Amino acid sequence: MVTITIDKKTVQVPKGITILEAAKQNGIPIPTLCYLKDINEIGACRVCLVELEGKERLITACNNVVEEGMVIYTNSPKVRQARITNVRLILSQHDCNCPTCVRSGNCSLQKLANDLGIIRVPYEKQLFHSRWTKNFPLLRNYEKCIKCMRCIQICDKVQNMHVWDLANTGSRTTVDVTGNRILEESDCALCGQCITHCPVGALRERDDTPKVFRALADPDKITVVQIAPSVRAAWGEPFGLKREFATVKRLVTAMRRMGFDYIFDTNFTADLTIMEEGSEFLEKLKNKENEKFPLFTSCCPGWVRFMKSQYPDMVDLLSTAKSPQQMFGAVAKSYYAELLGVDPEKIFCVSVMPCLAKKHECTLPNMNDSGAGQDVDVVLTTREVDRMIRAEHIIPQELEEEEFDTPLGVGTGAAVIFGATGGVMEAALRSAYYLVTGENPQPDAFREVRGMNGWKEASFNLAGTELKVAVASGLGNTRKLMEALRKGEVSYHFVEIMACPGGCVGGGGQPVRDGEELAEIRSGILYGLDAANELRFSHENPSVLKCYEDYFEKPLSHRAHQLLHTDHHAWKMPDEK
Incomplete structure (x- = not known):
């Protein structure tokens, strides 16, 4: 001392x-x-x-x-x-048009200037102008950059992607994309960590709220929205709501007031993902002498982008199961359209996600298996939905709780932990144990894969077969794991990867709380919801079982492969050969 x-x-x-x-x-x-x-x-x-x-x-x-x-x-x-x-x-070098900035009211520079009582700037305004693409999910406004270099450091030290760097010299120094590239031609994974760590509005997501407002106002559109697991742990933060009050059921109420026709839970297709991905893993395990391991989860599109750009020779080790978001879109425009008795073309499918990479994922050319255009029409981040709540003059503090619609609104505790690092692995192991033994394990039997460590390992006995699994979150940790695999220093049967530190709860589309890392707190909420759920196993979701009975027949069926699985080689990253 x-x-x-x-x-x-x-x-x-x-x-x-x-x-x-x-x-x-x-x-x-x-x-x-x-x-x-x-x-x-x-x-x-x-x-x-x-x-x-x-x-x-x-x-x-x-x-x-x-x-x-x-x-x-x-x-x-x-x-x-x-x-x-x-x-x-x-x-003097910052675009101070605060009323049109997405960070107005939540901007560190704005607060600092207000706290210091600055009401005029006596220096000549000098803004740095450069082109920026308005169609890419990640947008950069050069006029707002304050050259703090946070984006460079988070991308280098935490995500190990090196997308951002300093450009030019002297008074012209600014932050730009490395290698004299434009962003959409880079190997950016779209994790969005640069956005959530930017103190101002220099980085943001593409605003897709106008598309959704237009769809809501169109009498010929049937608007269907899904809410991702991790969104429920964070949506109330910008409104100052207590976490116990900001339940997903109050968010459901807010979205009904906006005018959505049907409000569903991505937890439904998270359970569906476990059935497909878990079955895929067990099939691989039955033929382990002739198969290559590990099997990698494919729920995180940021991780898939990373794999395709950094380790293209290992892409075939990815599960072919679509992400829960994309499974939902395919189910909504096929099975659910049949239940409603409507033309799938009339369904406008919206996702509320904690993620930027999901905006890119829904536009992939092979994500249209329902035959009614893209399976998911628009992806909104948690921040965008919060802006829509404000735009609709909804007062969150006065919302009552309402239920999801059925049948695609039913989810289990196994599904809700998808939003936390290790959650997909734990949910998969719970059901894999049942599918092999015919008995449920203790719901918390696989809790070793929980926690905020960036790279976790565990071994489990699955009916006499020793399973070695690993979980990584954050692309810097992911690179370390991948290099160790490539060098033969480690070996696993099943690996879960999430691009964002802590998993989706720490996603690049979540509310920004400058200087605070909230992934661990948000994860705790999801594990609490799992523990309180009467259903804690994906294979016990009654709506999923009914969906298989009436439509898909069984996991890995022909129709399941058509709608719920994908070919990761069907699209290319910018630098992919």
Whole structure:
């Protein structure tokens, strides 16, 4: 421990921590803009400046370590004036049209300028202009970039994709795509982590809400919407709702008020995915002498993009099962259209997802197996749905709970944990055990695959067969696992990969809470919902069983292969040969 004085308060703090951390531990806030703990501690924004007694120049708090006897002033007149000047300089190179920015009201720069009382910028406005594609799911607005380099660091250090880098020199320095490429021609996995870690609105998802509003207003369209498991753990955050109050049933009510005709749960097709993918795995296991392992899950389109661009020689190891989103679209425009007795062409299928890569997935040329256009017409992120709630003047605090429609609104506890890293693996193992033994295991028998560790391993005995499984989340951890597999350092039978750290709960389409990583908290909500569910096994979902009885016959049937499985070679990444 060392003794220091901060703002005339003498405190003891651990040796080796930064001034920023020491101040935070003692309830003294120091503003930051570019700082991300352990990821971006470069002092680029010069907002966290503090005054150190005995030093003429101000120093940055985020990357200077405390020393015995330090006397620090975090908000002296000298510090305050320097901060105001630095923020004004940032604003002089920033598009400040806040009313039309998706981050208005949730922007770190906006809040900082307001807190400092900045109501004018005395410097000449200089904006950096560059082309950006408006059709790609991930959009970049160069005029809003503040060059904090968070996107570069999260893409390099956490996701290991190296999509972003500094371009140009001197006053023309900006952030751009590496290799002098445009974004849609890069190997970007569309994980969206750069968006959720950007402090301003320089990065965002393509806004597809106008398409949905048009469909809702069209009397000839039957609007069907599905809500992904992890959305229920986060949608209420921007409204300040308590997590116990912000249930998925209140989100159902909000979407009914918007005018959706049928509101369903992606948990239904998560259970369907387990039946198909689990059966595929067991078939592979029966013939293990002639099969290549591991079998990789295919639920995450960001991971599929990563596999196709980084390890194209291993694509055949992916499960052919579609993601739950795409299974739902195919089922909605075939089986459900028959139940309704309507032309599938009239169904407009919307997904609410925590993910950017899903926007790309629904447009793939081979995701149209129902024969009525693309199986999923539009994908909305959690953030977009929250914006629609505001646009419709719905007050979330006053919503009552309403049920999903049936039959595609029935899901199990095994399905809801799809949103957490390890959840797909756990759900699959629960049903695989039953399909092999004819008996249900204890629902929590496979909890070893839970947790926030980026790369987890476990072994289980499945009716005399020793299964080795692995779970990875975050593309940096995924690359380590893939390299270890390629070198023969590890071997597994079944592997689950999620592109985003923590799984879908930490997805690139989830609400942004700057400086907070909420994947673990959101995962806890999903595991709580699983534990409270009367149905905890995918093979016990009555609506799924009825769907097989009336339409698909059995897992891996001919019709199931037509509608619920896909060919990962049917489309190409930009640099894929």
